[in-house]
Amino acid sequence: MPQSPVIRAAYRARAAAAEIAPLPRSVKDDVLLAIADALEVRTAEIVEANAEDVARAREAGTGATVIDRLTLTPERIRAIAGDVRDVAALPDPVGEIVRGSTLPNGIDLRQVRVPLGVVGIIYEARPNVTVDAAALCLKAGNAVLLRGSSSASASNLALVTVLRDAVGGAGLPADSVQLVPGEGREPVRELMRARGMVDVLIPRGGASLIRTVVEEATVPVIETGTGNCHVYVDAETDLAMAVEILINSKAQRPSVCNAAETLLVHQDVAEAFLPLALRALAEAGVTVHGDERVRELAERVDSGATVVEATAEDWETEYLSHDIAAAVVDSLDAAVAHIRLWSSGHTEAIVTTSQAAARRFTQLVDSTTVAVNASTRFTDGGQFGFGAEIGISTQKLHARGPMGLPELTSTKYVVTGDGHVRGGPRPSR
Structure with missing residues (x-):
């Protein structure tokens, strides 16, 4: 033949x-x-x-x-x-x-x-x-x-x-x-x-x-x-650092697989953090697909951000664009549960000043890369010092x-x- x-x-x-x-x-x-x-x-x-x-x-x-x-x-x-x-x-x-x-x-x-x-x-x-x-x-x-x-x-x-x-x-x-x-x-x-x-x-x-x-x-x-990557802002956090990491993760180059697609915020810090985050996201031209608590807070704050209702599809979407899903969570464990349910297993980041929270997050999250107080954008062969990469295996x-x-x-x-x-x-x- x-x-x-x-x-x-x-x-x-x-x-x-x-x-x-x-x-x-x-x-x-x-x-x-x-x-x-x-x-x-x-x-x-x-x-x-x-x-x-x-x-x-x-x-x-x-x-x-x-x-x-x-x-x-x-x-x-x-x-x-x-x-x-x-x-x-x-x-x-x-x-x-x-x-x-x-x-x-x-x-x-x-x-x-x-x-x-x-x-x-x-x-x-x-x-x-x-x-x-x-x-x-x-x-x-x-x-x-x-x-x-x-x-x-x-x-x-x-x-x-x-x-x-x-x-x-x-x-x-x-x-x-x-x-x-x-x-x-x-x-x-x-x-x-x-x-x-x-x-x-x-x-x-x-x-x-x-x-x-x-x-x-x-x-x-x-x-x-695919890269449905998450940034979780913990209850104990440096607000300025959290905003900087979020914007770098989402907006520095949104069309790549290590860009953040979902923001999770602990309820104890949401009132302080979200107004700052929404303003920064608005300046970066990012549309926020928010859950009910995010939308309620956005209505009370003059951030200039475009906030629309998040659907179940948003939590699993790799946007590769100037869009991000956002939710307020009750606890670190709730954030981990959300990530386990929706993540593609690529990269997840926690922003926290608590060593205990960082340790628990890195232990519980099962993705190729877990970043502590660092942008999701670092998941890259060149950034890791490998010189080059053929791809990122999940x-x-x-x-x-x-x-x-x-x-x-x-x-x-x-x-x-x-x-x-x-x-x-x-x-x-």
């Missing part, structure tokens, strides 16, 4: 992955530096291709936020090239000894990091992900199959052409980096079901994309979840939280003996 283009691409990626896996860091770094140089040299053709995608998006009436994500400028391409150089400067996780010991029988046991193999990335209209994902996968010794959205098709084709030329020119298999061939949904389905040829899938995008990949894939999936198996280079590896055990056989005496030599 003839193989489809997607399966053939997966086989080529698997062959390439076998060649990349044993390479030393110096070779992989040279490839990444070649990629960075090529991006800068060929900026004009990338920008020209990107202009096609942007023009098509504008004709389709695409929103300004999505168009901004889609757009590549010479300055942005220089920044992407700089990010690739930063990845090259990171330590190589492959070969790292995770743990090891000499067993009582004299066997030497080592658990070492190894590449995952073939990584499939399914993502939406962010062409920078094309380069970021390829660089991270190559550094970790993996081949990568890239499937971006049709809205960035010209940009992704131009970028992958540059990447493949640079990789091949540096002596590695060009098939280390491939676009998944074909149009429409069927090639994506084939990628998701290429179990045994693709080792792991990583979806990056909105809730609908992630849910589709998780539910339909037979290939193992690392779920990079699941609990293999990887959780920002995924850097180590999370793009698996491990294997290396057992070294000296004629050892199980059940026999230890060799004497």
